[in-house]
Amino acid sequence: xxxxxxxxxxxxxxxxxxxxxxxxxxxxxxxxxxxxxxxxxxxxxxxxxxxxxxxxxxxxxxxxxxxxxxxxxxxxxxxxxxxxxxxxxxxxxxxxxxxxxxxxxxxxxxxxxxxxxxxxxxxxxxxxxxxxxxxxxxxxxxxxxxxxxxxxxxxxxxxxxxxxxxxxxxxxxxxxxxxxxxxxxxxxxxxxxxxxxxxxxxxxxxxxxxxxxxxxxxxxxxxxxxxxxxxxxxxxxxxxxxxxxxxxxxxxxxxxxxxxxxxxxxxxxxxxxxxxxxxxxxxxxxxxxxxxxxxxxxxxxxxxxxxx
Amino acid sequence: xxxxxxxxxxxxxxxxxxxxxxxxxxxxxxxxxxxxxxxxxxxxxxxxxxxxxxxxxxxxxxxxxxxxxxxxxxxxxxxxxxxxxxxxxxxxxxxxxxxxxxxxxxxxxxxxxxxxxxxxxxxxxxxxxxxxxxxxxxxxxxxxxxxxxxxxxxxxxxxxxxxxxxxxxxxxxxxxxxxxxxxxxxxxxxxxxxxxxxxxxxxxxxxxxxxxxxxxxxxxxxxxxxxxxxxxxxxxxxxxxxxxxxxxxxxxxxxxxxxxxxxxxxxxxxxxx
Numbered sequence: 001x002x003x004x005x006x007x008x009x010x011x012x013x014x015x016x017x018x019x020x021x022x023x024x025x026x027x028x029x030x031x032x033x034x035x036x037x038x039x040x041x042x043x044x045x046x047x048x049x050x051x052x053x054x055x056x057x058x059x060x061x062x063x064x065x066x067x068x069x070x071x072x073x074x075x076x077x078x079x080x081x082x083x084x085x086x087x088x089x090x091x092x093x094x095x096x097x098x099x100x101x102x103x104x105x106x107x108x109x110x111x112x113x114x115x116x117x118x119x120x121x122x123x124x125x126x127x128x129x130x131x132x133x134x135x136x137x138x139x140x141x142x143x144x145x146x147x148x149x150x151x152x153x154x155x156x157x158x159x160x161x162x163x164x165x166x167x168x169x170x171x172x173x174x175x176x177x178x179x180x181x182x183x184x185x186x187x188x189x190x191x192x193x194x195x196x197x198x199x200x201x202x203x204x205x206x207x208x209x210x211x212x213x214x215x216x217x218x219x220x221x222x223x224x225x226x227x228x229x230x231x232x233x234x235x236x237x238x239x240x241x242x243x244x245x246x247x248x249x250x251x252x253x254x255x256x257x258x259x260x261x262x263x264x265x266x267x268x269x270x271x272x273x274x275x276x277x278x279x280x281x282x283x284x285x286x287x288x289x290x291x292x293x294x295x296x297x298x299x300x301x302x303x304x305x306x307x308x
Numbered sequence: 309x310x311x312x313x314x315x316x317x318x319x320x321x322x323x324x325x326x327x328x329x330x331x332x333x334x335x336x337x338x339x340x341x342x343x344x345x346x347x348x349x350x351x352x353x354x355x356x357x358x359x360x361x362x363x364x365x366x367x368x369x370x371x372x373x374x375x376x377x378x379x380x381x382x383x384x385x386x387x388x389x390x391x392x393x394x395x396x397x398x399x400x401x402x403x404x405x406x407x408x409x410x411x412x413x414x415x416x417x418x419x420x421x422x423x424x425x426x427x428x429x430x431x432x433x434x435x436x437x438x439x440x441x442x443x444x445x446x447x448x449x450x451x452x453x454x455x456x457x458x459x460x461x462x463x464x465x466x467x468x469x470x471x472x473x474x475x476x477x478x479x480x481x482x483x484x485x486x487x488x489x490x491x492x493x494x495x496x497x498x499x500x501x502x503x504x505x506x507x508x509x510x511x512x513x514x515x516x517x518x519x520x521x522x523x524x525x526x527x528x529x530x531x532x533x534x535x536x537x538x539x540x541x542x543x544x545x546x547x548x549x550x551x552x553x554x555x556x557x558x559x560x561x562x563x564x565x566x567x568x569x570x571x572x573x574x575x576x577x578x579x580x581x
Contacts, residue, residue, distance in 0.1 A: 113365050114380050134365060134380035137468045141476035150469060155381065247477035253484070254367060261488040262369065268492055272499035279428040282505045284520035286546040289553065 017182035018195075020172050029124040030167060032176065032225045033192035034097050035199055036238065037212075038183035041066060041080055041095040048178035049078035049099075052163065072098060074149040077160035078175055081239050094230070096238045097175070097184070100147045100160035102126045102224035107246035108159075110254070111142030124189065124224035125164045130156040144220065144244030162224065189224065196228050203230070219243045313403045320400070330515035337522050337533055339511035347401040348512055354393035355490070361387040362487060388466050391458060398455050408439045409448045414528070418442030431524070432542065438528040443500075447493045457486040520545065 012019055046068060050057060055075040060068045066082040083094040106126045109118040117132040118139065128139075128148070135155035139148045148159045163173035171177075172186040185192060196214045203212035213232025216222050229235060235242050324343035332338050340348070364373035364383045377383040414436040422443070424430055433441065440448070461479035468476045501508050507521040519541065522530040527538035534541075 113367050113371075115371055132380070134384040136365060136384050137465075137476075138480065140468065141473040141480070143473075146473070155385070247474060249477040249480045253481045258367070258484050258488075259369070261484070265488060265491045265495065268495045272495055272504075275426075276499070276503050281503065282428060282431075282525070284507050284518060284524045285431050285542060286520075286549045288549060 015182070018185070020176045020179075020182075020184070020186055022187075029122075029189040030162070030224060031124070031187065031189040031192035032102075032162065032173060033185040033187075033196050033228070034225065035183040035185070035196070035228045036094065036096050037199075037203060037207075037209075037228060037230055038181050039080070039095045039097065040181055040183075041082060041093070042180060043068065043080055044178040044180060045097055045175035045184065046076075046078050046080060048174040049160075050076065052166070052174035053077065053161075072147060072149060072159075074151040074158040077158070083238055085237055094238050096227065096240070098145075098239070099175075099225065100126065100162065101145050102160075102162050103144075103244075104221035104223065105246070107142035107144055107220070107250060108139035108148055110246055111138040111250035113138060121164065123167070125162045125167065126224075127161050127164050128157060128159060130154070130158065133157055138250070142246055142250045144241055144246065189222075192226060196226055199228050200232075203228070215240060217241075217244050219245055317403050320404075332516050335519055336516040337519055337530075338515060339517045339522075340515045342515065344401075344404060345512055345515055347397060347404060350397040351394060351401050354390055354397055355494075358387065358390040358394050359487070359491065359494075361390055366484075388462060391462050395455060395459050398451065402452060402455075405448060409445050411445060411449075412438075414438060415442035415445055419446075432539075433525050433527055435527045435531075435538065437526055438532070439526060441526070443496075447497055450489060450493050454486040454490045457482055461486070 010019065010022075049055075053075075055077075058073065058076060061070055063070055065084075068079060069076065072079045078097065078099045081094075081096045081098045083096070085092045085094045102125055104124065106118070106120055108128075109120055109126060112118045113136060114132055114134040117129055117134065118126065119129060120126045133156040135150070135157065137150055137157065139157055140146075140150060148157045150157050163171070163175075166173060176184045176186040185195060187195075193214065193216065196216075200212045200214050203209040209230045211231040211233045213229060215227040215229050215232060215235055227238075227240070229238060229240075231237065321341055321343045324346060325341060328342035328346075330338055330342060360370075360373055361377050361383050363370035364377065365380060365387060371380075374380045374383050377386050414434075417434065418425070418437060419442045421430070421434065425443070461483040464471055464475055464479040465483060501512070505525065507518060508525075511517045519530070519534070522533075523538035523541050530536070530538045530541070
């Protein structure tokens with residue numbers, strides 16, 4: 001692959017908006033930008049994800065919504081969430097494409113105890129390496145977005161890879177390619193933040209969404225999947241946490257308190273060793289050979305001087 | 309403890325006494341019957357396996373241990389089962405030792421002397437120290453509490469898809485805390501049972517200890533099983549040892565003999581103080 005841009009799309013017939021992934025620099029941080037305001041809930045991205053990742057079409061779960069199933073699954077990484085909201089007394093459908101957010105500070109990676117099971121690339125993609133996964137499931141409780149899913153059969157955890165296999169070949173993720181409305185974009189983080197910001201501004205100024213804004217939570221140092229939301233003040237309405245945090249168990253405890261405790265325990269090992277050296281043993285009394293001298297050296301010297 | 313558990317414990321002791329045997333020689337006392345020894349080592353082995361496999365799937369430091377259990381995934385798969393074995397064996401040990409581990413006034417007094425105990429200042433334990441001293445009981449109850457924490461948090465982590473994610477995150481910390489508590493206790497326990505107090509380890513192998521060991525470390529227990537006074541027994545033995553030592557020293561140099569006599573007196577004075 002001498003030229004990483006070989007397979008980048010240059011033109012698309014009858015396609016509205018900018019060409020996805022145009023001008024992407026591979027050395028930079030990548031980002032997926034999702035404009036929920038132009039999503040029509042067609043689920044083409046869901047199908048593209050299943051197809052590209054060669055997942056079997058699985059049973060759907062109907063729960064009185066338009067969602068394919070209640071949450072993402074180990075072999076269903078891309079799911080449009082249909083939240084029923086209200087605007088001016090009318091029903092407003094909040095359709096949000098849910099998948100791994102590829103956090104800059106990934107809770108899954110922080111929680112993972114297995115060598116090499118979770119990798120974060122320079123470009124920001126967080127990828128699971130199932131051959132190194134030990135199936136403990138800590139990543140599941142470490143994720144603020146409820147994304148990693150356990151497969152009972154293989155005892156491994158799976159999630160969206162941001163199509164790292166495609167991105168590595170200079171292609172955009174499969175979901176981006178499938179989107180018919182152009183609400184999905186892929187490029188460098190700075191580019192996507194810029195496009196998203198201008199779209200949010202447009203929504204605020206021209207479409208009457210005074211609170212429109214970009215979702216790129218700072219509490220986890222930003223994400224490599226960003227959203228433009230109608231109302232950035234209450235991301236909970238879209239099923240997104242306003243302030244996603246990694247549980248302190250996998251930050252302060254795991255990386256500070258626990259190693260300290262272990263170090264103290266190791267000190268305890270040294271302590272008992274030197275206790276034996278300093279204080280000796282407790283023999284059953286009386287000892288067969290009586291104790292002659294337990295006094296310090298200077299007293300022994302004094303006793304020696306007394307003797308001729 | 310309910311009477312049915314006591315009945316079970318009695319039956320188990322009887323059954324194990326039939327299966328194995330404990331030979332008590334002259335000058336020795338039976339310390340731990342076969343059943344207790346079996347439980348002790350079952351608990352010990354299952355706990356060490358749990359500890360090492362748990363370390364192996366803990367962050368970085370002990371990851372080199374994973375090949376011992378056949379790789380990370382297998383270590384993860386085995387660890388809860390080692391834990392289950394530990395819990396089951398310890399449950400029986402708990403029933404077996406529940407009565408003698410009851411906390412008494414003597415143990416409160418022992419805890420106040422713990423500094424002197426740790427510094428080896430007392431050659432003989434206080435006369436009210438029974439079958440177990442305060443430290444041993446403290447360790448037993450530490451295991452009981454840690455064992456309960458291990459069980460609860462372990463199950464929550466094991467069946468993590470049945471509970472909320474924050475519960476798993478909290479359990480992770482509590483599980484670690486219990487492990488650190490147990491590790492600290494284990495280090496002291498092994499040290500006390502081997503290097504620090506010679507003559508103790510055999511009580512968990514052969515099941516017996518010498519009478520000397522008994523009146524030194526557990527005087528009240530010595531009194532209870534022999535009916536003799538532990539201090540009198542000690543003084544009698546001391547006179548015999550002293551006599552034989554002075555017989556030996558007669559062949560030694562005059563100065564060595566004098567030094568020995570001075571030292572013996574000093575030791576005696578220390579005791580009386």
